[in-house]
Amino acid sequence: MMTTTSPPPVTEAMLLRDFSLEMTGKDTSKLDEARGAIPPGTRINVTYLGNENLQMRLDAARAVNGFGFVPVPHISARRLTSRDELKVFLAALREHDAQAQVFAVGGDPAQPHGPYADSLQIIRSGLLQEHGVRGVGIGGYPEGHPQISRETLWSALVEKADALAAEGLSGDIITQFGFDANAVLTWIEEVRGRDIELPIRVGVPGPAGVKRLMTYATRFGVGTSASIARKYGLSLTNLMGTTGPDRFLTALAAGYDAARHGEVKLHFYTFGGLDTTSRWIDAFRKGLK
Template sequence: MHRTPTLLEDLSVEITARDTATLVAHAGDLPAGTRVSVTHLGTEGAAERREAAAAAARAALVPVPHVAARRLASPSELASTLEGLRRHDAHGRLFVVGGDPRTPTGPYASALDVIASGALATAGVREVGIGAYPEGHPAIADDALWAALDAKVAAIADQGLAGSLTTQFSFDVDAVLTWVERIRERGIELPVRVGVPGPAGVRRLIAFARRCGVGTSAGIARKYGFSLASLAGTAGPDAFVEDLGARLTPEHGEVRLHLYTFGTLDATIAWAAAARMAATAPAG
């Protein structure tokens, strides 16, 4: 596993508020300082998300709450959201997304609007994560997607904040590496967290992939470790991670993993612990 040990260092996991109890129960199986992203779902309230972030902080993990721009009704709601996170010491790192609603609830139509508002820097946020799409976005043209990425990266720098990129999950190492090479050619040097699903049922993986516009050709699925001809069973990211780790070079810059749990946080944490152990075990 050429560079897999490095790839597995400082990985991050993504949870929803409903995963809080599982996170608390298994936090000891994650290295201290592991980043825990807390998604902003419309079915969960602000208090639930704050508690999930606070639970991560109490467990010596690093909370990364999501802020969904189009779900914010007003600048005062953004300010109160940031203040609530600050009271739980969970505001230092945020992940800012546009969010699912097609029509904004308030004045923020995109992640860029939130970043450029200046509210994050004023509230003491130090680092802003933004989303990225190596295989494109099902609802956004490629030219617009690249322009938005460039604008968000510039806005983060203009606000004097650190930044990072977290990609949509993928089954295709070729697509991910091509995208990383393209952003480096564009002069984007931010750290990249490559999204990969933790162990999950194949049917669930396919359903999420179709929803997110992720490629699932027969060849890609086979390389990842499952077959489109048989959707029974579970697939894990082992083959993807080993291939990605073996092919990374210094020219790709800082690259780590971001694990999407899809409701299987306990299994994902167990996979990560086993992968780190296997990657660092002496040969033979």
């Protein structure tokens, strides 16, 4: 009689293979301090914030490249004032060999500053391939978005995945950070049910103060009910405490099934604590061995 064996259980260490990080232009000096704790070749996303200029973004991408990591510059569609501004940015990235992978997002402004209302228009612009871009990350929202309906989010995700394929670009999905591993896994199953096979990088909040995490969660519309907060390790009565994502990672690993969820990796939001997050990940990985 033929017997079958079940695949080995997924561990936190397996999910932590090929994780990615996020930094701002202001974190460039901190990258030098953090690099000893970051594996070579790690993807590091560089944000496109309103209080940063072109030089800050380029300096950050160049530093990422120079230290042996893979820069993934953000392109904030609604912050761009013109097609020429996008061309200048992409050309500058290419000059520093930092253009191969980008992350396209609509961005915070409610109204576009120029011709691009969303990241789909960036993908379809034709400028990415023209400047050597090969892969584009797009956003995912397992717990929804405070200003966008669920139906609109799903429609946009499908459209962007189809557009990447039509434009000959590879891609992945980077989710907004969250605290509820079950909600994330349920959302990933629905992504696969809609025939989207792009790799997914689950957004994870790096270790930070409880008050700071709650502030970011409120800002981005992330669910933080009392039960979820307790499960994650947040103390709603001690906002001065700190917490790391270890409970979230354990729950995510316990519920992850490659057959249902496909390719899943992790993306860490550092909230300005690039060195702290990098060292936390390094220590956590070593503790799993």
